[in-house]
Amino acid sequence: MRKKDEYRKKFEKALHKESLKLTSQRSAIFDEVIYGDKHRECEEICASLKDKDYNVSRATVYRTLDILIKYDFIRKMDIGDGSLRYETKIGHPHHDHMICVETGEITEFVSEEIESIQEKIAKKYGYKIIKANHQLFVKPLK
Numbered sequence: 001m002r003k004k005d006e007y008r009k010k011f012e013k014a015l016h017k018e019s020l021k022l023t024s025q026r027s028a029i030f031d032e033v034i035y036g037d038k039h040r041e042c043e044e045i046c047a048s049l050k051d052k053d054y055n056v057s058r059a060t061v062y063r064t065l066d067i068l069i070k071y072d073f074i075r076k077m078d079i080g081d082g083s084l085r086y087e088t089k090i091g092h093p094h095h096d097h098m099i100c101v102e103t104g105e106i107t108e109f110v111s112e113e114i115e116s117i118q119e120k121i122a123k124k125y126g127y128k129i130i131k132a133n134h135q136l137f138v139k140p141l142k
């Protein structure tokens, strides 16, 4: 089975657990969020679906996003500006974000050093890390 079909099957199973069916709308939302641009707000996702002539209510988009989060397909991020952004986890491994407070631009980065230091710190206190989320708020060097 192709990867994309595999993910769609998993999504269908997740919906089933929530007593929901894989409708063409939910399928469109899935494609939009999983394979579309990252770090978007729900409004932007809705607008993009509308551009593609999908008639999906905001409530359906929100509900579907919640299911995608619950079943670990996507992550929701709060970047401190009052909006929530969504990004796919599929084919998109762990990374941290740098957010420019002047332009709003979001830059992704991975640092082996940070990863290893935080492992050590957690271990020192008798823990292991199950989830880490770094956000650096930055502005351009003048």
Ligand SMILES: [Zn+2]
Binding pocket: 038, 039, 087, 095, 097, 108
């Ligand atoms: Zn990201």
